[in-house]
Amino acid sequence: MFLRAQNITATDGSTVTLRCHLLIDDTKVIQVNWNFCNDEHIAFHVNDHDTEAIVLQAYADRVSRAKDYGITISEVNRNDTGLYCCIYNTFPHGRFTGKIYLHVLSKETWTPELHLWAGCGLGILLVFAVIGAGSLYYKKKKSCAGSSNINPKTSGAKPVGSNIPSAALILSTSEEEEADGEYFNIILYNNMSDGKDVPVCISMSGGC
Known part of the structure; x- marks a missing residue:
């Protein structure tokens, strides 16, 4: 050249x-x-x-x-x-x-005011774009941090020595033709302080 x-x-x-x-x-x-x-x-x-x-x-x-x-x-x-x-x-x-x-x-097209407003508009759009990107990044980072602090629950876990009874387990259900109608037995397991499960019977017919 x-x-x-x-x-x-x-x-x-x-x-x-x-x-x-x-x-x-x-x-x-x-x-x-x-x-x-x-x-x-x-x-x-x-x-x-x-x-x-x-x-x-x-x-x-x-x-x-x-x-x-x-x-x-x-x-x-x-x-x-x-x-x-x-x-x-x-x-x-x-x-x-x-x-x-x-x-x-033309003079109407080329004016200092027009170019000044155009420059300001581009500057404002750039500022909003930066703020939006920063906000999105912060929310995403906060969401990841919150999910990492959640401890997964262990299915069926109980503290040792707890006296809170376990969920009722229906072992058997019987139907007999008697005058007083149907009856059934429910056995609960109560966790004692030594860690052993002791059966507790609740009978609707007076049995167990």
């Missing part, structure tokens, strides 16, 4: 200068041409003490020469948006071409 060119954004009615910078020192600039990156020329710079820059008559009312082989366009409008080419004819390295894209916006 032997030419450096920078794209330009401007507003309606402003003045812009288009310029390409040759990055080679050991060369001589013979002529610099400006056009719309086609055969439609705008201006010429001839590196001759007796010749000044030449601007074509069709653009002479708004285009003028600028230093360092550039051109200045005054009162730009939306129709000026597009590509502009600078063509350097040098010796002994030959020809180099640079391209500049000029983007002209």
